[in-house]
Amino acid sequence: MVIVMGPEATSEDVASIVGVVRSAGVDAFVSKGVQRTIVGLVGDVTQLDAAGLRGMAGVRDVMRISSPYKLVSRENHPERSTVHVGGVPIGPGTVTLIAGPCAVETREQTLEAARMAQAAGATLLRGGAYKPRTSPYAFQGLGEQGLRILAEVREETGLPIVTEVVDAHDVPLVASYADMLQVGTRNAQNFGLLQAVGAAGRPVLLKRGMSATMEEWLMAAEYIAQRGNLDVVLCERGIRTFETATRNTLDVAAVPVAQRLSHLPVIVDPSHSGGRRDLVLPLSRAAIAAGADGIIIDVHPRPEQALCDGPQALVDTDLGELAQVMRDFPPLLGKAAAAALAV
Amino acid sequence: MVIVMGPEATSEDVASIVGVVRSAGVDAFVSKGVQRTIVGLVGDVTQLDAAGLRGMAGVRDVMRISSPYKLVSRENHPERSTVHVGGVPIGPGTVTLIAGPCAVETREQTLEAARMAQAAGATLLRGGAYKPRTSPYAFQGLGEQGLRILAEVREETGLPIVTEVVDAHDVPLVASYADMLQVGTRNAQNFGLLQAVGAAGRPVLLKRGMSATMEEWLMAAEYIAQRGNLDVVLCERGIRTFETATRNTLDVAAVPVAQRLSHLPVIVDPSHSGGRRDLVLPLSRAAIAAGADGIIIDVHPRPEQALCDGPQALVDTDLGELAQVMRDFPPLLGKAAAAALAV
């Protein structure tokens, strides 16, 4: 951490900074320049409150140097990690396809969507039993009945299940069915939920908050990791910007950036970023080409009847093209499609 | 709701739209133009899924006309509401000052902050016992012990308490101490929490999500209202934009816009929007001048020692100026400072 003093700072101001810092067990080195004095800190600064220091007399700026996320940072863990979900790898060596219906509606719809997903190369099944919806008047998911349907479909297809949990107190129940717990964009800073999934003993799919900076996203992962769970997969799903031509703006650069800052796998959700069926294939290709370790896709046998996000669900004809993408692109990135490994 | 068909739409496409709509009990009127056909819907469209319709063949756009939030909308409730918190009004006739420490740290600090707040004209005490923090390594609040401190300080000062709740399962406990429950910006789409506070029988202070549109903010309020609780106060606290000179960008226009769309009172948090002490007074004045029904402010007896957001807390000298603002500005807006009423 570096503290930059303002031109008006007195030597008392500097001394009082040094005092506060040292009393927190951190070493402070003072460099006096012609116009400015700079205080460099060495040691474990995680207990120091940068904002508090910024408020002290004479301080102009406080800059953090080491990353504030320790466990998920690549600084201390240079090799990229692979997370296994029911035996299926997500990580640097593969491009994993996770697909399924946005919301579980019936056993038939879910099974049909799972078969479609599988035919396209999916090795993990997604499906929502608990749906966070903007309107209280919209379909909110089937709850535990949805989880049971997912488990049955896993039984029939062999696909491990990824499903969202929206309340810390539902975590044990959802974890008893799911192979991987998903935390959605609206809960990306629901810290109690992050801690609960951190303690649940299941891999976690952590979507980026729709207005989360890279640092906030990684800090959310740190919340999970801090409870002892390092099996976290980051998922870029589009951020909120001024552009309204798409539902969100897919920040495709977030893939290489997050992979450089963190050792965790990074996947992309092209369905929710674009919000339109015709964008899912181009965005899937772009995500894989940018180096994503996987993609997560909405499929639905009859999107026009879907109770949630029908307009972005892929249908059969699209899935043929997606299967082709899953065959052609990963090798160009030095990756195998996870399908190949799972066989 | 209006459905605009594309130029390529066939009459079968139109017929199938009309079928879907009518089967939902809604009337559909078809207007054929030279280039386009438009289907106007009349009736209760809340059960219709606009996104689903948008995905049907031939549809170019679906536009909603009535507001999707019913209970909080001013359309059905033209008169602006007043919410009472422990006897203190927040509404069109007043400018209520809510002040106190960002986080409850000790009984002394809280009491001292409450006295400072009161001297500046505050009639409600804010203070956080449960703190949602971006970093898992930051101070997370005192929990129930913090609630007890708040209750003691209420006893001594007579100020009703506003405090944040971050988990649906804590709602009964927090409600047993608090006069008003606060839902923070990071939980603005934590729908389970919104429903829980909606059922708690206490007034709610609902902060705007930092990337919430006006409509999403009002839909969050609708979640609370739908559980039978219309005592909701909306709080603009800055939105996330490209500008980094301030912590967030205070959207001061949100005050008159929200007051026009909803009958609920609207207040402003100048402390968290600016994130800097020197901006609190200018932004407080701006908020009141824009018509805000109140403001909520961080105060701290010794900000340099604060465990949370010290740099934005007001100190004694600022509070003198704030008291002056609370005397001078409300009358120009045809409002009384709530202080006057509370006496």
Place this chain on the structure above:
Amino acid sequence: MVIVMGPEATSEDVASIVGVVRSAGVDAFVSKGVQRTIVGLVGDVTQLDAAGLRGMAGVRDVMRISSPYKLVSRENHPERSTVHVGGVPIGPGTVTLIAGPCAVETREQTLEAARMAQAAGATLLRGGAYKPRTSPYAFQGLGEQGLRILAEVREETGLPIVTEVVDAHDVPLVASYADMLQVGTRNAQNFGLLQAVGAAGRPVLLKRGMSATMEEWLMAAEYIAQRGNLDVVLCERGIRTFETATRNTLDVAAVPVAQRLSHLPVIVDPSHSGGRRDLVLPLSRAAIAAGADGIIIDVHPRPEQALCDGPQALVDTDLGELAQVMRDFPPLLGKAAAAALAV
């Protein structure tokens, strides 16, 4: 400037940084910490390319300390400036009202609007002869004929004229009519135009680019100042954000922030930020309350016939209220309405 080296940086990397810096005539001080080395620079760093340094081996970050804008910065010019336009002051002692039609359409419309403006307390007349329009099919302004109309209306009303210039080569012509040259939001980084108005010998009203950071805005002012013209008034007019309920988001905090960073006067355009007539008064009050040195407003005798931005133009009844605001609010900020001084 402070250069933070990465943990992998070698002493050769540091030496080569120091070499580059010293060869630019700047002194470099190296502080070796346990984990990181920091190079602090002292001297005139304006010739150093921060981005170039950031690309050198071993460098993790480069942080600028002094502000990159010299002439408009308050660091070297602590007292806030007053700009005079045809004798009318804009600065810390006053709240100046600039009003008039968005576009000059006819002599009658312009004169009528000017009379309305004057009755509301305006001491400067705005009016566009050259209009930058998003669509090539929209009304583009009357050009020189519009300037002549403005000059005639100045003759009749005594109001000095503020008008926009959109092309560097039109500057001499426009400056021969206008008392103040306006640079619009779309030209906020049209550097040739900024330099041309800097050389024109007229005060300049510089609107903030709709996606300009505080620093980019002040750098645009620096372009003008660098040509010898320090008579620049900054105008906040709303920034582009995700919120679509208003045309732009008025960044009201930009007023105190810019006033702290720069000695130039800062005014606000509530008409273009909100884009709606019903927001002009609340936003005008908010701007003045935040400390703005003036506001600039669209007025039109018959907005429903306006060729440009009719929906945001104030009409007679609003102007009565605005006149009241201009009487009541400035004294609370320790300012006189400019009207009072002009008399």
Place this chain on the structure above:
Amino acid sequence: MVIVMGPEATSEDVASIVGVVRSAGVDAFVSKGVQRTIVGLVGDVTQLDAAGLRGMAGVRDVMRISSPYKLVSRENHPERSTVHVGGVPIGPGTVTLIAGPCAVETREQTLEAARMAQAAGATLLRGGAYKPRTSPYAFQGLGEQGLRILAEVREETGLPIVTEVVDAHDVPLVASYADMLQVGTRNAQNFGLLQAVGAAGRPVLLKRGMSATMEEWLMAAEYIAQRGNLDVVLCERGIRTFETATRNTLDVAAVPVAQRLSHLPVIVDPSHSGGRRDLVLPLSRAAIAAGADGIIIDVHPRPEQALCDGPQALVDTDLGELAQVMRDFPPLLGKAAAAALAV
């Protein structure tokens, strides 16, 4: 165009709307619903001012249906266009690589960069002689001397030249040297410049404004097209968002979206979107995979000495990888690398 009346609208309000519309030569059809009345317009509505209509009594909303850009829209020109620059195609059948130095500094540096570009598969040379820089103290380009260097390098390498023009009055001069005129992001709404390049008889590379919506971007292209020049190539180069981990946020979805709305070719600038060398390759791959018709890249023989944007310029080793990408990816998209065609 569809006009939605508010619930309070009287039949006089509707009649007066119909009058205004019909007097503009447009037909109006009135549909009275239970709660609302809707007026549908048929005919050439380009002369109607939507904002003006929105300001009329009783009007709640005005929605445009046909696209406001006629010449560049795909509605009237369903087949995607190919633009030829000195014989090199940019369009649906190819992926064209444009590369070269951000700024022309010397003949040697430019020639060396051009050779590097060519080796990587570039068929067009980029290079800036006029540089719009945020700071007036930064290098502003060599001007005409830079153009002469570019022409000499074209002579030696056979690569046609793409170069930026920043002032309408420089257009004839720049067009006398350049094969393609570039309009930069800061000039994306400099309408005089757009019209001048529209009249210059050269293909135009139009960068998206950093805060331009899809519609504003296409309207800028329409300004060029309206002057008779349909040889316009759209270039996505990143938009301004809250995320600061990258210089801008590459909106990769803009590629398929723009290709669907417009018949013009769409390319991507991965150098300026990411602003970091290590992101150029991943973003290049992503752009091509999303369907881009080309990419434009900064290369520099010695980036650490570059006078402009050195940190994002590719060097020799990166270019080997880029050449590989240019061979592997286009065929997967059904495209040839333009290099192949040019041979």
